[in-house]
Amino acid sequence: xxxxxxxxxxxxxxxxxxxxxxxxxxxxxxxxxxxxxxxxxxxxxxxxxxxxxxxxxxxxxxxxxxxxxxxxxxxxxxxxxxxxxxxxxxxxxxxxxxxxxxxxxxxxxxxxxxxxxxxxxxxxxxxxxxxxxxxxxxxxxxxxxxxxxxxxxxxxxxxxxxxxxxxxxxxxxxxxxxxxxxxxxxxxxx
Numbered sequence: 451x452x453x454x455x456x457x458x459x460x461x462x463x464x465x466x467x468x469x470x471x472x473x474x475x476x477x478x479x480x481x482x483x484x485x486x487x488x489x490x491x492x493x494x495x496x497x498x499x500x501x502x503x504x505x506x507x508x509x510x511x512x513x514x515x516x517x518x519x520x521x522x523x524x525x526x527x528x529x530x531x532x533x534x535x536x537x538x539x540x541x542x543x544x545x546x547x548x549x550x551x552x553x554x555x556x557x558x559x560x561x562x563x564x565x566x567x568x569x570x571x572x573x574x575x576x577x578x579x580x581x582x583x584x585x586x587x588x589x590x591x592x593x594x595x596x597x598x599x600x601x602x603x604x605x606x607x608x609x610x611x612x613x614x615x616x617x618x619x620x621x622x623x624x625x626x627x628x629x630x631x632x633x634x635x636x637x638x639x640x
Contacts, residue, residue, distance in 0.1 A: 467628070467631045467632045467634075467635040468585070468586075468631055469631055469634060469635070470583060470585075471630070471631070471634065472627050472628070472630065472631040473583045473584070473585070473586070473587070473588055474580060474583050474588070475623075475627045475630065476588055476620065476623075476624075476627060477580035477583060477588035477589075477590060478580060479619065479620050479623040479627070480588070480590060480612060480616055480619075480620055481578055481579060481580060481590050482619075483615070483616040483619035483620065484578065484590070484612065484613075484616055485575050485578055486619075487613060487615055487616060488568060488575075488609045489567055489568055489569055489574075489575040490564070490567065491564060492564030492565065492566045492567050492568075493613070493615070494607060494608045494609050494613075495608055495609060495610065495611040495612075495613050496608070496613065497613045497614055497615045499564075499566070500566040500568070500607045500608075500609065501566070501606070501607060502549065502565065502566060503547065503548045503549035503552055503565065503566060504547045504548045504549060505546050505547040505548075505549050505550075506547045506548075507543070507544065507545050507546075507547055508543075508544050508547045508548055508551065509528045509541050509542070509543050509544075510522040510525070510541050510542050510544065510551055511528075511540055511541035512539075512540055512541050512542075513540075514541070516570065517541070518571075519570035519571035519573070520552075520555050520556070520570040520571060521555065522541065522542040522551060522555055523542075523554050523555045524542070524544070524550070524551075524553075524554025524555065525542035525543050525544040525545075525550065525551065525554065526542065526543045526545075527539045527541075527542065527543070528540060528541040528542055528543040549565070552565075553565075566607070568603060568607065568609065573594075573595065573596050574592060574596045574599070574600060574603065577592040577593050577594050577595075577596035577597075577600075578590060578591070578592050578593075578596075579591070579592075579593055581593070
């Protein structure tokens with residue numbers, strides 16, 4: 451499942467000075483705000499805290515994709531029940547579920563950290579970028595391997611999209627973006 455956020459600003463922009471650099475700057479401002487809101491503040495597209503992690507008991511297997519992204523720490527050793535790994539430690543068991551796994555495995559956790567940050571390896575947050583620009587619009591998408599799970603993550607947490615907070619951040623950045631566009635349009639015309 452692929453996800454993207456596209457917004458066409460249409461006739462609301464001052465086209466006499468607007469250029470591709472300004473549109474890219476708008477896209478970067480929105481991308482930065484989206485990443486900050488989602489991954490560092492734990493807010494969904496409605497600017498509300500994301501749904502909490504599950505407390506249903508879980509085993510994180512050593513060779514799983516989850517364990518490759520964030521090495522399991524804490525919990526109790528989980529031994530294989532059958533096959534060639536019978537009796538060998540194959541993962542970690544977390545009585546309090548994924549919530550416990552994330553709390554015990556994350557580095558740098560402190561009182562100001564958000565519980566739900568959607569970060570295992572950081573690959574998803576780093577993959578988000580400006581995909582395409584036009585004279586009046588911008589498309590922001592995840593790229594690379596993160597495309598494979600970004601949509602599923604959104605389905606569980608409703609994080610993908612431009613929120614009211616993201617628009618407020620863009621409005622704060624617009625004077626500098628428009629000023630840069632005006633400066634570029636005036637070069638050589640004085």
